[in-house]
Amino acid sequence: GAGVSQSPSNKVTEKGKDVELRCDPISGHTALYWYRQSLGQGLEFLIYFQGNSAPDKSGLPSDRFSAERTGGSVSTLTIQRTQQEDSAVYLCASSLRWGNTEAFFGQGTRLTVV
Amino acid sequence: TQLLEQSPQFLSIQEGENLTVYCNSSSVFSSLQWYRQEPGEGPVLLVTVVTGGEVKKLKRLTFQFGDARKDSSLHITAAQPGDTGLYLCAARGSNDYKLSFGAGTTVTVRA
Numbered sequence: 500g501a502g503v504s505q506s507p508s509n510k511v512t513e514k515g516k517d518v519e520l521r522c523d524p525i526s527g528h529t530a531l532y533w534y535r536q537s538l539g540q541g542l543e544f545l546i547y548f549q550g551n552s553a554p555d556k557s558g559l560p561s562d563r564f565s566a567e568r569t570g571g572s573v574s575t576l577t578i579q580r581t582q583q584e585d586s587a588v589y590l591c592a593s594s595l596r597w598g599n600t601e602a603f604f605g606q607g608t609r610l611t612v613v
Numbered sequence: 614t615q616l617l618e619q620s621p622q623f624l625s626i627q628e629g630e631n632l633t634v635y636c637n638s639s640s641v642f643s644s645l646q647w648y649r650q651e652p653g654e655g656p657v658l659l660v661t662v663v664t665g666g667e668v669k670k671l672k673r674l675t676f677q678f679g680d681a682r683k684d685s686s687l688h689i690t691a692a693q694p695g696d697t698g699l700y701l702c703a704a705r706g707s708n709d710y711k712l713s714f715g716a717g718t719t720v721t722v723r724a
Binding site: 503530532534539541544547555557558590592602603604605606 | 653657703
């Protein structure tokens with residue numbers, strides 16, 4: 500595709516439910532990032548995938564959060580047993596490779612836990 | 614702890630004025646990037662600086678990377694309402710592949 504695509508754009512869920520957020524990176528990009536952004540704040544790193552290497556999961560806030568990347572392309576971020584503090588915009592980015600390359604962001608998924 | 618410290622957190626100025634945003638750290642970086650984010654959108658890259666002391670200009674925006682590669686600044690000359698947005702610095706450590714972001718500076722330019 501032309502850019503990074505995220506779906507859904509908005510998600511409202513009840514506390515305790517599980518949610519899945521999807522990211523389609525730019526074709527050919529080997530690096531993929533997930534970030535979380537609270538209102539008016541900077542980006543909190545969650546997880547990083549690079550090619551076939553083991554992902555860097557050091558930013559995941561709890562074991563309720565997990566992510567996978569199938570076939571080196573599409574990625575899914577799963578939040579189990581959602582809590583109100585999980586409400587935020589979840590941003591996905593991809594880059595051609597690691598290093599001094601530009602990260603291209605999707606428009607994000609706004610998650611609201613009620 | 615925040616790897617990258619940005620200041621100020623908020624900046625509101627009149628059209629035509631100049632502004633400077635700072636990004637500081639105690640760590641040395643192989644490169645540093647500046648992004649701008651508008652409401653409802655993802656951040657968009659403005660510039661990448663890689664050499665200590667480097668200065669890059671993008672129209673009315675001037676970016677500087679500190680000699681020790683620990684800090685950077687963004688200067689906007691004669692700001693316009695279209696410059697309004699959240700400005701974020703981002704960097705990778707020398708042994709770290711993940712891209713870490715500062716908390717951002719929210720810039721508002723009033724017409």
